[in-house]
Amino acid sequence: MAAIRLCVLLVWATITAATAQSRVSPDKPSDTLDKEFHRQRREQLRKQLPARSVAVFFAAPVRNRSNDVDHYYHQDPDFYYLTGYTEPNAVLIVYAEPQTINGKQVKELLFVQPNNAQAELWNGKRLGVEGSAATLGITTQPNTAFKSYLDKADLQQVYIKPLPTDVRDDERDNADLYSLVEQFRAKNVKADEKALEIVMGQMREEKTPEEINLLRKAVTISALGQIEVMKAMQPNMSELEVQGLHEFVHNKYGAHHVGYPSIVGAGNNGCVLHYIESGKPSISNNELVLMDVGAEYKGYTADVTRTIPANGKFSPEQKAIYELVLKAQDAGIEQCKVGNDFSAPGQAAQEVIAEGLVKLGIIKNKSEARRYFPHGTSHYIGLDVHDAGTYGPFKANSVITVEPGIYIPDGSPCDKKWWGIGIRIEDDILITDKGWENLSKLAPRTVADIEKAMAQPSALDDFKLPEIK
Structure with missing residues (x-):
């Protein structure tokens, strides 16, 4: 099913090529390192x-x-x-x-x-x-x-x-x-x-204009993949099918590889930080789908994560956690300023999440937040997805991720209504002398924008394939 579904995307690609090409076609300098x-x-x-x-x-x-x-x-x-x-x-x-x-x-x-x-x-x-x-x-x-x-x-x-x-x-x-x-x-x-x-x-921490151009293109390609998957997403799709849709879009725009094994985790699988199996054969109607996928374009890799509801609408519990993660990410991104310590985005995000989890009654005190937000928020991207750098105070022309998350696996010591919710939002941030720029802002981030994107028609609508055993 996934293979034919990808073939049908060729129709979508032909229709939207002009619009998308304007987003991914580079300005000077050339997108080939000489x-x-x-x-x-x-x-x-x-x-x-x-x-x-x-x-x-x-x-x-x-x-x-x-x-x-x-x-x-x-x-x-x-x-x-x-x-x-x-x-x-x-x-x-x-x-x-x-x-x-x-x-x-x-x-x-x-x-x-x-x-x-x-x-x-x-x-x-x-x-x-x-x-x-x-x-x-x-x-x-x-x-x-x-x-x-x-x-x-x-x-x-x-x-x-x-x-x-x-x-x-x-x-x-x-x-x-x-x-x-x-x-x-x-x-x-x-x-x-x-x-x-x-x-x-x-040397590699501070990117040249040529490198930033390549990273822009890799990130834009990744964001286009997130958008198309939002439009095409339906309950009962498999995790592998969702992964294939992302990677088809990457290939369409010349990104021959992913920068790291794609992470597509539905429901409780989204609570596994580096889940790469894509083994779930059918995504349930009420599950969230965490998609951490980055295109590699001419050696430079993006790292973009979005989390969406399989049925196109967040439940009240899913929405509450999602908006808490988004608030934490916004706080972290605001710390992406030249001279700030590399840990500043993570500290800001951690504080927001700790306070929010207490207010939701998921934890009793802020010291417990690490149970549900166990990782940092940032790393450099470039020729490696975890790129080389000093990890000291921020410098102009470096590109980092900001990726807070909340993961509440089944069996957690909290109300069952929160179980199986795994949410991460990750964007690629260019730090400049004038402030920060979100290179992946093209991919919808808010609850309203995600639900709006998922309500849009896709080339795959009304397309049926026979089941095989």
Whole structure:
């Protein structure tokens, strides 16, 4: 049913493409990071390296799913940030000062997997050495040459991002990541494995205009998914079907992946913070559906959550909890100002929820609130859904989430009328010198706006499919 339902969405997509495209089409700058962006990031890193030092980054390993099937490859975010390279089995070296190696002066080197016709027949075209140099604008060598470069520079300090530990050895390839890591270790290089994490966190925390543009698009795509699901939602749909609707909309607008496993939890499942099974075959009429879903667009991921009633109308109890969470979120968002402590949104939201739960009679004193609101509200987003950053006072051009929630699972020590209510509202907030901007405001947030959206027609109305057993 879900598959055909998604096909029918093509009708909706054709009808609404013009309107939606105006929302997701980027203004300048372009929504593709170019080699100049990555070059500037390397220069920024170089300026922070001490004299006679080098920074070494390894590409992410290929991770196995089962037997001879691997997971879709996802580059290490720092590696991508500095190079734009999206293939495995690579190493980046950034020198603090230019070095003369093999008669040539270099300040950085990228070692990549060379072209291989047989491998490319199975797994797709590689950039190769020449292609990488031309496309990425960096001095490039085949990764088979990595070993010969390790000890040719005049260095006092080596900095390295912690080496990946889950790499597999491909005995057919003497330049797979396993071999590159072993070559590095064989040189007995004493490397600082902590400094780069701090430096890269500082760099990635403050987003450039190009990055903000990509995040806007990822967030807008996610919000469009939330809107369409609100319109299409009906009791008796499955959690997996709801997840599929979100991800179809993402794909429609070029977001090939989700930034994290989609969370779609109905009823008591919504009280499980990281519920990713989507295993409920039929959502009941009176249940809430918590949808924490983020599109990944060209490496940058959104993180947007909405909670809706399956039947289109909040019950009195659901409405009371929802409006309390929304009030807490509004209080948290107001704290998203340059200079405020990173914990400020969470503290503001926590205070509102604690007071509200006491007034509703769900808890007796505010100290019990953590039972039903057990997490913080905020993290950075960017190349990771929990992106790198200092987690110190807010800086301009950082993007964070604000996501309070209340979760009252079955069996909780309160009146049964509250059981099974799990509500989270999450928005992506850009912090600027002029204040905050809610990037995900397109997705309805209030009870009235959600119920209004759910009453609107969908391309799926009156569409029936035969049941199968």
